[in-house]
Amino acid sequence: xxxxxxxxxxxxxxxxxxxxxxxxxxxxxxxxxxxxxxxxxxxxxxxxxxxxxxxxxxxxxxxxxxxxxxxxxxxxxxxxxxxxxxxxxxxxxxxxxxxxxxxxxxxxxxxxxxxxxxxxxxxxxxxxxxxxxxxxxxxxxxxxxxxxxxxxxxxxxxxxxxxxxxxxxxxxxxxxxxxxxxxxxxxxxxxxxxxxxxxxxxxxxxxxxxxxxxxxxxxxxxxxxxxxxxxxxxxxxxxxxxxxxxxxxxxxxxxxxxxxxxxxxxxxxxxxxxxxxxxxxxxxxxxxxxxxxxxxxxxxxxxxxxxxxxxxxxxxxxxxxxxxxxxxxxxxxxxxxxxxxxxxxxxxxxxxxxxxxxxxxxxxxxxxxxxxxxxxxxxxxxxxxxxxxxxxxxxxxxxxxxxxxxxxxxxxxxxxxxxxxxxxxxxxxxxxxxxxxxxxxxxxxxxxxxxxxxxxxxxxxxxxxxxxxxxxxxxx
Numbered sequence: 001x002x003x004x005x006x007x008x009x010x011x012x013x014x015x016x017x018x019x020x021x022x023x024x025x026x027x028x029x030x031x032x033x034x035x036x037x038x039x040x041x042x043x044x045x046x047x048x049x050x051x052x053x054x055x056x057x058x059x060x061x062x063x064x065x066x067x068x069x070x071x072x073x074x075x076x077x078x079x080x081x082x083x084x085x086x087x088x089x090x091x092x093x094x095x096x097x098x099x100x101x102x103x104x105x106x107x108x109x110x111x112x113x114x115x116x117x118x119x120x121x122x123x124x125x126x127x128x129x130x131x132x133x134x135x136x137x138x139x140x141x142x143x144x145x146x147x148x149x150x151x152x153x154x155x156x157x158x159x160x161x162x163x164x165x166x167x168x169x170x171x172x173x174x175x176x177x178x179x180x181x182x183x184x185x186x187x188x189x190x191x192x193x194x195x196x197x198x199x200x201x202x203x204x205x206x207x208x209x210x211x212x213x214x215x216x217x218x219x220x221x222x223x224x225x226x227x228x229x230x231x232x233x234x235x236x237x238x239x240x241x242x243x244x245x246x247x248x249x250x251x252x253x254x255x256x257x258x259x260x261x262x263x264x265x266x267x268x269x270x271x272x273x274x275x276x277x278x279x280x281x282x283x284x285x286x287x288x289x290x291x292x293x294x295x296x297x298x299x300x301x302x303x304x305x306x307x308x309x310x311x312x313x314x315x316x317x318x319x320x321x322x323x324x325x326x327x328x329x330x331x332x333x334x335x336x337x338x339x340x341x342x343x344x345x346x347x348x349x350x351x352x353x354x355x356x357x358x359x360x361x362x363x364x365x366x367x368x369x370x371x372x373x374x375x376x377x378x379x380x381x382x383x384x385x386x387x388x389x390x391x392x393x394x395x396x397x398x399x400x401x402x403x404x405x406x407x408x409x410x411x412x413x414x415x416x417x418x419x420x421x422x423x424x425x426x427x428x429x430x431x432x433x434x435x436x437x438x439x440x441x442x443x444x445x446x447x448x449x450x451x452x453x454x455x456x457x458x459x460x461x462x463x464x465x466x467x468x469x470x471x472x473x474x475x476x
Contacts, residue, residue, distance in 0.1 A: 008045025009098025013142025072102025
C-alpha cells in the first residue's frame with residue numbers, strides 16, 4: 001500500500017506554543033481558530049478536521065548508505081491536503097502524533113527540542129528564499145517523552161508541497177511493483193511537474209526535472225552554510241523542498257568538513273559532501289525508475305546515466321550564479337572570476353571566519369559610505385581575507401555600476417541573521433523550562449533575515465566558545 005489509515009493518538013494536555021498566522025492565512029485557515037481550544041486540539045491530534053481521513057505513508061530509504069526496504073511515517077500522520085490561496089495543493093502533517101504501523105518499536109512521539117528546531121530553521125530557510133517545508137504550528141503535549149531521560153513532548157504541524165520522497169519510489173521498486181511505480185510516477189508528474197506529462201519519456205523527464213531541482217536546492221544550502229545532517233533518500237523530496245530539520249545547523253566558522261549530526265561519525269553528510277550525496281541519492285531514484293524509463297534495461301541505464309552526468313554542471317551553474325550575487329558580480333563566467341570566488345572560500349577557511357558575517361562584511365565594503373548596517377562590523381577581517389579584498393575591489397571596479405545598488409543587492413542575498421545553533425539551543429532549553437519568549441523573538445527576527453536592527457545584535461553574533469553546540473540530534 002502507498003499508505004495506511006491512521007488516526008493520531010490523543011495527548012494529555014495540549015497547549016499552544018505558536019501559530020504561524022501568515023502561513024495559516026495563505027492556506028485559507030483562520031489563524032484565530034487555530035489558537036482556540038478546538039484549533040489546539042486539532043494541532044495536537046486530539047481532534048480531526050471535518051472530512052479528514054489521516055494516513056501514515058509507506059516508503060523505503062537509504063540511511064547513511066544502507067538500504068532499508070521499509071521505513072514509512074513512524075511518528076508522523078498526514079492529516080490531508082488543502083488548496084491554498086494560490087491554487088497550490090499542499091500537505092498538512094502532524095509530527096510526534098503517536099505510533100503507526102511503521103514505528104518500528106518507537107513511541108511515535110517527539111520531544112520539544114526537535115519541534116522548536118524545525119519550526120525555527122524551516123521558517124528561517126523559507127525567509128532566506130530556500131524551497132522548504134513550512135511550520136504551521138507547534139504545541140506542547142503535556143506528556144513526557146523518554147529519550148536519554150524524560151523530556152517534555154510536543155507536536156509539530158508541517159506543511160509541504162508534498163511528502164513524495166526518493167524513498168517512496170524505492171519502496172515499490174524494491175518490491176518490483178511496476179504498476180504501483182507507474183501510478184506514483186503519474187501522480188508525481190501531475191502534482192509537481194504537469195508540464196512534463198506530454199513528454200516522450202515521462203520517467204526520464206521526471207528524473208531530469210528532479211536532478212535540476214535538487215541541484216538548485218543544494219546550491220542554495222551551500223551558499224548559506226547550511227548543513228542538512230541527514231541526507232538519507234527518505235529525506236529528499238521530489239518537489240525540491242528541504243525536509244527533515246533534525247540534526248541540521250548553519251555553519252559558523254567556515255570549514256568544508258563541518259558535521260553536526262551526532263550519529264554521522266564518518267562525516268558522510270559533511271558540508272562539503274552535500275552535492276555529491278545529492279547526486280548519489282538521485283542515482284538511487286534513477287535505479288528505481290529504470291523499469292519505467294525503458295523496457296530494455298541496458299538502454300534505461302544509458303539514458304539514466306546521461307541524465308545523472310548533468311548534475312555536477314547544473315549544481316556548479318546554480319552555485320556560481322549565487323556566489324556571484326553574494327560578491328556583487330553579474331556572473332562568475334570567466335575562469336579568473338571562479339578562481340576569485342574559490343580563493344575567498346580558502347581565505348575564510350584559513351581565517352576560521354564566520355561564513356555569514358563575512359559576506360555581510362563584503363556588502364559593507366562594496367559601498368562603505370552606505371554601509372552602516374552593523375552586521376558586517378561584527379566581524380574583523382582576518383589576514384587571509386585582508387589579502388584577498390584588494391583583488392575583489394579591483395574586480396568590482398571593472399564590473400562598474402552604481403555602488404549603492406550593488407550593495408542593496410548584496411544585502412538581499414547575504415543575511416544578517418540566521419538560525420544560529422547556540423541560539424536555537426537556547427530557545428529549546430528555555431522552552432523546556434516553560435519560557436517561550438526567546439523562541440518567539442527568534443521566530444520574529446528570522447522572518448526578515450536581511451534587515452539589520454541593532455537591537456538584535458545578540459542574534460547576529462557567532463557563538464562564544466562556551467556556547468558552541470557541536471552536535472545535534474534527530475529526536476527519534
